[in-house]
Amino acid sequence: MIVILSSKTAEERVQEIVRIIEKHEVKAHISKGEDKIVIGIIGKADPMLAEHLRQLSGVEQVVKISKSYKLASRDFHPSNTVIRVKGVEIGGDELTVMGGPCAVESPEQIDEIARLVKTAGGQVLRGGAFKPRTGPYSFQGVGVEGLKMMKEAGEKHGLLTITEVMTPEYVDVCAEYADILQVGTRNMQNFDLLRKLGTIQTPVLLKRGFSATYDEFLNAAEYILAGGNPNVMLCERGIRTFEPYTRNTLDLAAIPVLQNLSHLPVISDPSHGTGRRELVEPMAKASVAAGANGLIIEMHTDPDNSMTGDGVQSLFPDQFARLLQDFEKLAPLFGKRFDTKKQAQAVLA
Amino acid sequence: MIVILSSKTAEERVQEIVRIIEKHEVKAHISKGEDKIVIGIIGKADPMLAEHLRQLSGVEQVVKISKSYKLASRDFHPSNTVIRVKGVEIGGDELTVMGGPCAVESPEQIDEIARLVKTAGGQVLRGGAFKPRTGPYSFQGVGVEGLKMMKEAGEKHGLLTITEVMTPEYVDVCAEYADILQVGTRNMQNFDLLRKLGTIQTPVLLKRGFSATYDEFLNAAEYILAGGNPNVMLCERGIRTFEPYTRNTLDLAAIPVLQNLSHLPVISDPSHGTGRRELVEPMAKASVAAGANGLIIEMHTDPDNSMTGDGVQSLFPDQFARLLQDFEKLAPLFGKRFDTKKQAQAVLA
């Protein structure tokens, strides 16, 4: 950490600041320039120290030169995290495709969609049982019944399941029924939820807050890891910008950046990331080309009548199947395997 | 609601869309132009309909011409909401000032700050017992003990108290000790928390999400109102932009806009809204000039040693007192009362 003071700071104040720093069992190293006095801090500073120093009068700038997250950082864990669930590996050589409707609506709907995801070559069935909705009068999901329907459809067709959990008190019931739990963009900094997810071992797909920096995103993952759950995937799902044409701006540079900074698998969500069906295919392929470990894609048999209004970004089943065929050709160029036939016949462990 | 189709849409599809619309007990009114076919919807459409129509193939645009929130809207409640707590009125003729530290640290600290807030003429004591923190290794607050310390300090000095609640399961205990509950910016769309707050009558100060639109903000308030709690204040606390110099960009236009769209009181937070002590005073005064019903301002007796690192945006006690003196002159120009002497002597009901 580096602390910058004006060169006009009184010597006495400089010494006071040094004393405050050295209380934290690190060494301060002063260097005086023409305009500024620079104090370098040598040793492992605790994360609070930067915040503390920033508020001292006389201090103009505090520059952190080490990261505030550790367990999520590639510095502390150089090799990739590979998450293994019932024989499926996420974060390894295989490209992972999660597909399904925005919301579970009925046993028939989710069974039929599961069948289509499986035969197309996907490995994970997505579907929401509890839905976060901007206004209180919108459809809020079918609840625990939906979890049961998904579990049944997943088991029947040989797919893992992923569903969103919105509040700490529902973590246990969601983990009972689903193989992977999703934290939505609005909950990326719901710290009580993150802490609770740290106490279990079920894999978590953490979506980036729609206005979160990479640093905040990795700090949110750190909450789960620090609690003791190492099975975290990061999901880029678009950020909020001034552009009104797309629902969000899918930030594909996040994929290589997060893979450089962290060892956790990175999944891309081109459906929420664009909000428009015609953009899902090009952005899904671009995600693979940017190095994504997997994709989460909305697909619906009858988007005209989807209950959540997200049908507008859902692929039709034949589009979904064609896209996975294309992944098969594309993935090897990026060091990944994706074998639709093998996956269509794979049985969960 | 207005639905826009390309003029190339097949007549059959147009009729299909009309049938879908009219299932919702509203009337569809078709008008054909050169480029586009426009369907006007007449009658009270349910809020899901727009989302549903947007996803139909053939539909290019859906324009909502009524708002999706009702109870929060001035159309449904033309006169201002005035929230009354123990004799203090928020949202009426009086300017409300909430002051205090970012976090409660000790009984002595909060007692001394309460004394200073009261003698300066503030009406509400702010302080965090549970702190939302970006990283898991930062100070997370002193918990329920802090709530007790605040309650005691508030009662002793004749101040209302406000504290942040972060998760549904803590709502009851926070409401037992504090007069007003605050929902932080990261929780504006924590819908389970909002729903829980709708079930009680304790006033709620809802902070705007740092990337929330006005429409999303009012929809979040609608969750609490729809649950049965009419005592909601809106708080502008800065939005995230590309500017790195300030912590956030305080959007003061939000004050008159929210007061036009809604009847709820609007409070400004120039401390978090700027993140810099030297900007708190000008932005606090600008907030009053923009018509704010109140302010929430961080103040600390020893910002150098504040435990949260937010000391950098906390006023010193004498700055706080001078600012309230200035409010006394400024408020009457904007139709508000603010009498520091009277308030310093006021006893809670």
Next chain:
Amino acid sequence: MIVILSSKTAEERVQEIVRIIEKHEVKAHISKGEDKIVIGIIGKADPMLAEHLRQLSGVEQVVKISKSYKLASRDFHPSNTVIRVKGVEIGGDELTVMGGPCAVESPEQIDEIARLVKTAGGQVLRGGAFKPRTGPYSFQGVGVEGLKMMKEAGEKHGLLTITEVMTPEYVDVCAEYADILQVGTRNMQNFDLLRKLGTIQTPVLLKRGFSATYDEFLNAAEYILAGGNPNVMLCERGIRTFEPYTRNTLDLAAIPVLQNLSHLPVISDPSHGTGRRELVEPMAKASVAAGANGLIIEMHTDPDNSMTGDGVQSLFPDQFARLLQDFEKLAPLFGKRFDTKKQAQAVLA
């Protein structure tokens, strides 16, 4: 166009507004709902009308349902624009690669880089002679001398050349020396410059303003097209967001969106779009996967000593060559040709 009034608007005012509309030789079609009165406008409205109506008292909203640009729109020009320069086609079946340094520095530097671009398989040599710089004390480019050096290097090695033009008075001299003129992000709405570029036939690569919407971007292209120059390429080069880690956020969805809305070729700039060397390769490949017609990539033989400070985002020559090798495999999956050997031997027409 659709005009929305409150249903409380007096009948007299509604009639007044209709009269204002019908002065513009279009028909107004009134439809009254419960909350709102909707006026549909039938016929070709002139672009000023929307702006005019928006300001009338009583008018709540004006919804444009046709686009304000015409010549740039795919509606008016369904097939792709293919720009042909000295035997090179941009916007057709071939992927176009433009490579070179941020700034031309010396005859030796640009000659050596041209040789490397050519042997790697690129078709266009980029290089700045006039540099737009945030502060007045930074290196501003070598001027007309640089144009001459580039022309010579391009001719010698069989490459087209592209260079930035910053002001109307330099358009003619730049067009004398370079094959393609570039408009930088800060000049996207320098309307005098755009107008001047409309008067010549030299192809123009128009960079998206770093905070421009798609609509504004296409309107800027419209200025050039409307002046009589049909040879316009659109270039996505990253937008400004809250994320500090990357220099810009490269918005790859812009590629398919602009190709849907317009017939003009779309080029991606992963160098400025990320500002970091290690991200250029993944984002370049992702651009091809998103459907880009071409790429513009910074490459430098000695980035440590580049004069502009953009070395940090420049590829080394061997990285550049490997990337073009990879394009060769990738392009055919996206319906494009890219043959490095053939291009290395191609002679300009």
Next chain:
Amino acid sequence: MIVILSSKTAEERVQEIVRIIEKHEVKAHISKGEDKIVIGIIGKADPMLAEHLRQLSGVEQVVKISKSYKLASRDFHPSNTVIRVKGVEIGGDELTVMGGPCAVESPEQIDEIARLVKTAGGQVLRGGAFKPRTGPYSFQGVGVEGLKMMKEAGEKHGLLTITEVMTPEYVDVCAEYADILQVGTRNMQNFDLLRKLGTIQTPVLLKRGFSATYDEFLNAAEYILAGGNPNVMLCERGIRTFEPYTRNTLDLAAIPVLQNLSHLPVISDPSHGTGRRELVEPMAKASVAAGANGLIIEMHTDPDNSMTGDGVQSLFPDQFARLLQDFEKLAPLFGKRFDTKKQAQAVLA
């Protein structure tokens, strides 16, 4: 300046970087920590050096601790700049009000509006003769004729005049007719225009680019100052954010920030900053409370028929006059004078 390397950097490379630094006639001071090596640079570094160092391999971060602008900085010019034109002082004790239409339309229109601005107590008449327009088919202004009309109206009624100049070649003719030249938001980084404005002495009102940081804004001002023209005013006019309700987000914190960093007068534009008539009054007053040196406000006698479509944000003459009455009461609370009667009778020097 501080340069940060990984502690894993080879000693040889560290020495190489030191040699590169010391070529620039400054001293490098190395300090080694556990994770990082920090090189402090002592002496006046030229502005290019930071850009240069950032691109060296091994360098992780370069932290500028001095500003890149000088003449615009308060460090180099501690007292406020006061611009004096024909007896009017801008940036001193007096609040300056500039009012008028978006565009000059006819001699009668501008004469009548000038009369109203003067009798209300304004000091400057604004009006556009050349208009920057997003699309090429919109009204582009009346040109030099408009300049003449404004000059005549200003002289007749005793008002200074301000008008926008869009391109270097029009600077001289605009300066011949107008007292103050305005650079619009889209031209804040039109460096050729800024350089040209540096060669004259006519005061310049420089509008902040709608996505420009404070640092970029002050660097743009530096271009004009460095050319030799000290008469620059900074104008905050709203930035682009994700919020669609207002045309821009007026960033009032910019006022105290720019006044802290710079000695130049700061003017606020609540008309473009909000784009809505009903928000102009509260945001104008908030601007005064935030410490603005002046305001530029659109006013029109017949906004229904304004030719630019900006009528929607123009005040009616009576609103404008009432607002100036209110400034008279408000200004003294912020250390400013504003005397409408005196100003209505003032004669230009």
